[in-house]
Amino acid sequence: MTSSTPIHFVTSQTLDEKLEALPPMAQSWAKTHDFAARKGQICLLPSSDGSIEQVLFGLGVVNEKDGNPLDVGVLPTKLPVGTYHYANGAEVWKVEDLSLAVLAWYLGGYRFDRYKDAGKEMPELDWPEQVNRDEIQLLAKGSNLARDLINIPANDMGPDELEAITKGLADSHGAGLTVTKGDALLERNFPMIHAVGRASTRKPRLLDLVWGEEGNPKVTLVGKGVCFDTGGLDLKPSSAMLLMKKDMGGAANVLGLASMIMSAKLPVRLRVLIPAVENSVAGNAFRPGDVLQSHKGLTVEIGNTDAEGRLVLADAMSLADTEAPDLMIDMATLTGAARVALGPDLPPFYSDDDELVGEINELAKSNRDPLWNMPLWDGYDQNLSSEIADVNHISTGGFAGSITAALFLRRFVDQAKSWVHFDIYGWAPKAQPSRPKGGEAQSIRTLFALIRKRYGS
Template sequence: MPDTLLNTSDTTPVPITLVAESDFEAWRNELPELSQQWVQKSQFRGRGQDIAWLPDAAGAPTEVAVGWDGTESLATLGGLPFRLPEGVYALTTPVSDLQVLGWALGAYRFSRYKDSEREPAQLLVPEGNDASMLADTEAAITLVRDLINIPAGDMTPSRLADEAVQVAETHGAEYRLVVGDELLKEGYGAIHAVGRAAADAPRMVDISWGDPANPAVTLVGKGVCFDSGGLNIKPASGMRTMKKDMGGAAHVLGLAALIMSRELPVRLRVLVAAVENAISGNAYRPGDVLETYKGISVEIDNTDAEGRLVMCDCLALAAEQDPALIIDYSTLTGSARSAVGAEIAAMFCNDDDVANALHQTGQSSDDPLWRMPLHQPYRHMLKSNVADTVNSAASPYAGAITAALFLEQFVSKLPWVHFDIMAYNVRSRPGHPEGGEAMGVRAVFDYLSQRFAG
């Protein structure tokens, strides 16, 4: 696919003018009479997503008017790349980087297995916008989306680890892999247990980048490349989209790539547990007790609560270095989706200042987050009679909260943010095509930039 955002063009671009509904009358009255007639016939009123072509003196359409609601968001331009004919366009109206990014993100299509019917329209980046930042952000979001969209038959644990290694090598980062039974030797019993039944061995990727003297930030991603549910097998409807269950790993790799591309002054660490939760004769079972890296024993109530198991070993390892901040991403619970839907990232955080700042960057970047409570009285649901804790509460209530409380046991008292995300658009909307999606990546990057590079 050709570049969607262009710095230069050999062809004369088609002008695009943004028209807010509140400014419509004044704008229309300044048009030539022929253009006013075209606007009237097209029923264009400046409403969001309205489009009208304007003619030249000879009556040929040569300019586009686009309605918008006056707010800066991805939706302003996000629907245009496939609504406008192929070609190069240029804005006559000043816009923010966020609005230009909407064009780029709306132009995304996953075409690995199917040829696209057409190419997206291209936009000439206005001189006042940050083309370099836009390109790096688009690349990061594209990486997240691509990794999630690739089917599990191709996005195996070893392939996901290879993708992580490629991100590390591209940016000159150090990395190490712990694979198969080596996980047991190093104490990562939970990761090993979840992934041992699969044909492709479980593994953990540990990436480090940046000056050790800088503040340490650690990212942890759930990389369950396919989740059958294990012996507590999912129904067919619940298994259909489980290629996206490695979405947390995709998020931390995309965010890490953006951090390293922009050279934020942090000591970055990325931990990804890459497994498949499969079924075979040696699959872990309900009632088993696992020894984790932190030394906390976990009774297995349900093998379909596997994500928190691979995460807990990584979080315990992350906490050993006493970083300034730990951030994890995971497609962890249906309960979070029931609470906030598929378009908002559910956020748990044990630090009010961090949570409030993230909420603000989520709003300003059109990357919505919603804080959920770490309600400590619910810890009683995680009690076990045979181990230190249980991996899944028997209660049908507060599933996202109890999952977060389970993870909290492994981060000590360090500042920690946990994102429980959908990582998938169930419908297309401007700037957000159906399929794999990055949620909370831009909000977190903006927060880290303000905190550590501001």
């Protein structure tokens, strides 16, 4: 590491000790530039020839409830090009948090440069010996895959392109992929996927990826793949369409998670189901008030065509349920109600499995991956009643929209041993440490840790 520049992490408690250990010129420089170890504060200490001799990075007041190692993710965007190393990372953090501080470097250094030069070259990091390089790389690669897919606009990320990405991922890991497309969806009894996507010139389809040995525990991931959502005949205003390229964020995140699982070669029988559609407007679009058949056999009254995500998920989840998987996870950018309740950074999740909820909460905390458990409140189930069908897919009255969406999906899960639903946002509306503005991977680091804990060797 002799050719790399040291980064020293400094807390408010260690500030005086760190400054006293510096040469007089460096002490003067740090004091002149008001370095007080405030959270996220950076001080570049020059050598006599004008180059950077070392970096001080403030962690603020660190205690049991503070000192998030993911805050380090701001460094790659702020430091000049060069090679750096964490000089005292092993002293500041236990190995798990040191690993997160390294991961933060690669999450914070992410750039979406498909259409525009990203600007300056990014600095490089020398890996600390204590961390598992393979694991950090697969976590970063899976997270950044999800980000890329969300960031690509809908003209270049429709059902065809999402299928191609899934095919490439399957091929690279020796997985199989079955695609049911267009009118074949009706022949194979996926009527709601077909109904939602039939008005688009881009044919709707169900992507079905399978990987791993048959005798292994069955883990099934279902991701909402609405590549663009106009709202259908209940047309969104233009302002609400601006971010609808991210409405396939559930699919993007399950593909990122699948990439992690397959790269780690976890001993599971992995299945990934993605209903890939575009909710468009045309003469054959499904209508408010229509009654749709579902794969499960339930009839579904359409209360609003802009609540299409739960329809395509329901058909895919009903198929997944027939295998009685050990664990079924569905992810979707599903409701604005979840954002009103918890904002963009804190995805809610729902499950009737208290043990599963406890594991997710514990792992979310240790992985610094914010999540919040919300209730499947049975009292609201009656709000999905319909006078002419088995169920209406949206609630009456407009209350508890995220909860009632989860309750609707629960009707399509009978045999899975454990099921959990994530209502994610999939987008960072402003840049934060480790989270550049744009498409975001949410919850999948926690879910990878969960699957590895439950089924990993």
